[in-house]
Amino acid sequence: MNLRFDLLPSDIAEAHxxxxxxxxxxxxxxxxxxxxxxxxxxxxxxxTTLTELLKQTPKESKSDLGALINHLKITWETALSLRLDQLISKNSTSSIDLTLTPPVIPLGAVHPIQRLEAQIVSVFRSLGYHVEEGPEVETEENNFDGLNITPSHPARRSSDTFYFQNHPHLLLRTHTSPVQVRVLKRLSQKNKEGVSLLESLEGIRFLSPGRVYRKDEIDPTHSPMFQQVEGMLIGKNIGLHHLKGTLSYAMKALLGAEADVRFRPGYFPFVEPGCEVDVRCPLCKGQGCRVCKSSGWIEILGAGLVHPQVLSHAGIDPTVWSGFAFGMGIERIAMIISECPDLRLFFENDVRFLQSMREVR
Amino acid sequence: MRLPLSALQKEISGRSLSLDQVRQYLPMLGFPIENLESLSGDTLLEIEITANRSDVLSIRGIARDIAAKIGTSLSHIPDSSIVEDSSAFPIYLESPLCSFYAAALVDLGESTYIPHDTTKFLDLIGSSSKALASVDASNEFLYRYGQPTHAFDLDTLQGSVTVRLAKSGESFMGLDGILRMLTAHDLVIADQVGPIALAGVIGGDRTKVTAQTRRILIESAIFDAVSVRTTAHRFNLHTEASNRFGRGVDSSLVIPIRNLLAQTIAQWTKGRVTAAWNVGLLPSAAPMVHMPLSLLQRIAGRSISGSDAMAHLERLGATVVMDGTSLNVTPPSWRHDLTLAEDLAEEILRLDGYDRIDSTLPSMDASPLPMPFEYTQRIQLSEHLAHLGFFQTLTFGFHGPSDEIGLESEQSGRRLSNPLGEEYSLMRSSLLPALKKAALQNLRNGQAEIRLFEIAPVYQSQPEGPHSVLTLALVWGGRAGGEDVLTPAQTISPLHLMGLAHTLQLHDIKIVEIGSGLLGFEIPLPSKPPLTSPLIPHFVSFSRHPMVQRDLSCIVPKGQIYGYLESALKKVLPPACKSLRCVEVYAGKGVAEGYESWLLRFQFQANRTLTTEEVDGWMKSVVDLLPSMKITLR
Structure with a gap:
């Protein structure tokens, strides 16, 4: 049907x-x-003018004008609302080209080793452990003697341990275990009533994270400095079953509920009995792979019941008190979990590495 | 240690032993398998041995543990008793470091036969045949049974043999052809000319057995473990013999192995044993160890019966007497490591299986102790800095003298006596050199902007030794921005670092330029917490009334320092002035030469609604002050 534009008043026709x-x-x-x-x-x-006009229009033109008005109403309303939408959206984000390069909001990263350390600490915090820190520069007494490591032990040689030139009895601690000695000595001190701090606390449990030093040349699996976390619990009637329960809990909390822990006999002078603790290989789930040397298990820490000599050396009666201790290398665990092939990456401080280790996988 | 499966099987009597069993038992007995390979029709296992177990430095030692585990016995060492007679020539034990010396003389026959089993065994174990009966047999028994022996060419000996400490200045040429200067602490075997062996470590070149040797003196002895370890370490000469003597050998094997060796060599060469005699005394049995069963129960976490415990220990060769609720245990001659009840408990559990130990969390009434401030501070500060775009580094605690700026005399207290190298010889007095190296490396890797930090101790020399101070160091530099449409490029300015320090509430920082556009600072961290709750800060009330902001643009002579103006203004401003900032500095069109325009922004707020009049009054006191500082309003 042809629209009868000639029916429009001239001013409206012009406006249109x-x-x-x-x-x-x-x-x-x-x-x-x-x-x-x-x-x-x-x-x-x-x-409204046109609606009024329609009322006065003679019958024969009425339907033509009505159709025209209808057409104009739809045309005008559609165009107006489209334009309005356009203008409103121009002021909102969607009109910006979001494919442009956005500005970088910088996010750094805590070093992966410290992050893992903090995670380990928080797991043990949930079991009531606190943190005890000790110095990197230690005495031979705390690093060796107090830990039942005899004067002729190979680890004490200058080929294994860093010593100080002007202070022959000082060294860079080779493990975090001397913190055990420091804490135990403090706990054995008695108040005026003759009650030791250990007695008044009724036991203790703590973790000691920190840097340790061994005289190893730098290569993909060795570094003269690395980090350990040491743990100790002293109480009454403590046995290997408590150590196993604690480490199983901790490994499940760290590695997931399916983490399985295996104890093997091991030897460290400051524990007896001693254990090596394996976890089921987190990569192959125990099926056997390159990382676990097809055994399905990965050695993850050393542990044992505190040697009675260590307790008595610090002035604590081993017939009354007993406890366990364990220690792990954080880099080693980080390398296993992350499958990072080279220990040196942790000390190179390449931002590309630190960035890639930021995301929790 | 290398362990051919066939050799292991040979030592076990009464039961066959499969590879699967070996793979299962060894780790659980405390000997993790490092490697496993098929070689010459045999299986070669490489296992790790713990430092306390001298008794397992032999195939027989390992077999003994497996036999105890599976409940069978060991094969007999081939019977080879020989008639001992009075000494063929004098051997003097001058030093108590050698308590017993078993000797034998063998006239070698013409045969050069060495059994195939021996050469194959030596190949597997990693020590090839030397084609000399006395050497190969000695080596075979060392690996099989753990007792080191030595053969001297009898015809090269001069006069009697003495086991004594070396004389200072004495020298000795070993089998390895190296001449060593001995000390008065080194135990030697000597003839009348001088040392012919470094006791328990290495034989001598002058008296060594060769293809021409016709008569030999066999030595099977006991040397003091610490003495052997010390000498081996002094000469960095760690031999199979020193490894075993240095940890203690089985005194019950000294005579049987001397006999076996003498007869074997005689048999292979078709010669004969001509004499065998002993000097000194074999050590008496190890002291008895008393073990209450209650201790075993405490360690194991469950009850193990006295008879079970006794059976385990007896399988390991101990002599056990039950005494009520305790066991009195005499360890066997090969177990120097069993001196405490705890050692025995470990042995019982080792055979019983560590996998059978229960898993229980200890119940403990002791309250948890608070976390130390230094630790929490380190963790929190690292997280803040990470959120602010900084990467935490991890660098070694030592560096070299070229990284130091202080006096050399001060460095001596921080110097290591045995560093890995000069560049690692000093405990560092600053973290910045290491951070700078890391920053430069990252710049070379193409990073435009560098933000690094480390929290670690630095050291000062003190009379009692290096004194550590936990320190934060930070490096920021390079070009920021300019990598997108919204952020203009800018170089990092010291003001950026001031702002960062302000955000972190670090005061009195000293910004240093460390080259290549890098800026940094280093600040010791407090060792004690501020007086506030560690959980959540103390509440400080704040105003909810409207804030009034006023801007003031003024013309300032160039060279004027903003800080002076700010401190002068703060003296006249009321406590209601919560913030004063210089938000813009402009020079150029509209501002006369030699002047700058500063835009100052004031924010006022109080616990009531401020009136226009009072804010006008405060601003007037600001304006009134300006002329005294040669500042005018724009």
Whole structure:
């Protein structure tokens, strides 16, 4: 059906011809709203004028005009609302090219070794352990003698341990175990009533994370400095079953509920009995792989019941008190979990490495 | 230690032993398998031995543990008793470091036969045949039974043999052809000319057995373990013999192995044993160890009966007497490591199986103790810095003299006596050199902006030794921004570091330029917490009334320092002035030569709504102060 534009009053016909131009050049919402008022407003708009006109139109033209008005109403309303949408969205984010390179909001990273250390600490914190820290520069007494390591023990040689030139009895601690000696000595001190700190505390459990030094050349699996976490619990009637329970709990908390722990006999001068503790290889789940040398198990820490000599050396009666101790190398665990092939990466401080180790896998 | 499966099987009597069983038992007995390979129709296992177990430095020693585990016995060492007679020539034990010396003389026959089993065994174990009966037989029995022996060419000996300490200045040429200067602490076997062996470590070149040797003196002895270890270490000469003597040998094997060796050599060469005699005394049995069963129960976490415990210990060769609720145990001659009840408990559990130990969390009434401030501070500060875009580094605690700026005399107290190298010889007095190296390496790797930090101790020389101070060091540099459409490129300025220090509430920092556009600072961390709760800070009330902001643009002579103006203004501003900042510095069009325009921003807030009049009053006192500092309003 042909629309009868000739039925329009001249001013509205002219306005309609201009409408497209006005709409496209309207620069803001207000201008569109003004046009909206002029064309489709409820009062004194072109649309109301035409509605009035329809009432006075003779019967024979009525349907033609009605169809025309209908057409104009749809045209104007659609165009106005489209333009309005366009203008509103121009002020919102979606009109920005979001594919442009966004600014970098910098995020650094805690070193993976410290993060793992903190995770280990928090697991044991949940079991009531606190942290005891000790110095890196230690005495021979705390690092060796107090730990039942005899004067002729190979680990004491200058080929294994760093000593100080002007202080022959000082060394760089070779493990975090001297913290045990420091804490035990402190605990054995008695108050005026003759009650030792250990008695008044009724036992102790603590972790000692920290840097240790051994005279190893730097290679993919050795470093003269690395980090250990030592743990100790002293109480009454403590046995290997308690050690096993504690380490099983901790390994499940760290590595997942399916983590399985295996104890094997081991030897360290400061524990008796001693154990090596394996976890089921987290990579092959015990099926046997390159990392676990096909055994399905990975040695993860050394542990045992505190040697009675260590207790009595610190002034604690081994017939009353007993306990366990364990120690692990953090880098070693980090390398196993992350499958990182080279220990040196942890000390190179390459931001690309630190960034890649930031994401928790 | 290398362990051919066939040799292990040969030592076990009464039961066959499969590879699967060996693989299962060894780790659980305390000998993890390092490697396993098929070689010459045999299986070669490489196992790790713990330092306390001298008795397992032989195939027989390992077999003994397996036999005890599976409940069978060992094969007999081939019977080879020989008639001992009075000494063929004098052997003097001058030093108590050698308590017993078993000797034998063998006239070698013409045969050069060495059994195939022996050469194959030596190949497997990693020590090839030397084609000399006395050497190969000695080596075979060392690996099989753990007793080191030595053969001297009798015709090269001069006069009597003495076991004595070396004389200072005496020298000795070993079998390895190296001449060593001995000390008065080294035990030697000597003839009248001088040392012919470094006792328990290595034989001498002058008296060594060769293809021409016709008569030999066999030595099977006991040397003091510490003495052998010390000498081996002094000369960095760790031999199969020193490894075994240095940990203690089985005194019950000294005579049987001397006999076996003498007869074997005589048999192979078709010669004959001409004499065998002993000097000194074999050590008496090890002291008895008393073990209450209650201790075993405490360690194991469950009850193990006295008879079970006794059976385990007897399988290991101990003599056990039950005494009520205790066991009195005499360890066997090969177990020097069993001196305490705890040692015995370990042995019982080792045979019983560590896998049978229960798993229980200890119940403990002791309250948890607080976490130390230094630890919490280190963790929290690292996390803050990581969130601020910094990467935590991990560097060695030592560096070299070229990394130091202080006086050399001060360094001596921090110097290691045996560093890995000059560049690792000093405990560091600053973390910045290591951070700088890490930063430069990252710049070379193409990083545009560098943000690194480390929290670690640094050291000062003190009379009592190196004194450590926990320190934070930080390096920031390179080019920031310019990598996207919104962030303009800028170089890192010391003001950036000031802002960072402000955010972290670090005071009195000293910013240093460390080259290549890198800036840094280093600050000792407090060892004691501020007086606030460790859990959550103390509540400080704040105003909810509207804040009033006023900007003031002023013209300042160039060279004026903002800090002076700020401190002068703070004197006249009321406590309601919560913030004063210089937010813009401008020079150029509209500002006269020699001057700058500073835009100051004031923020006022109090516990009430401020009136326009009172804020106007405060701003007027600011404006009134400006002329005294040659500052005018713009």
């Amino acid at each position: 011809q201009q409408f497209e131009g006005w709409i496209s050049t309207a620069r803001d919402v207000n201008e569109v709203n003004r046009l909206k008022g002029v064309f489709t407003g409820r009062k004194a708009s072109h649309l």
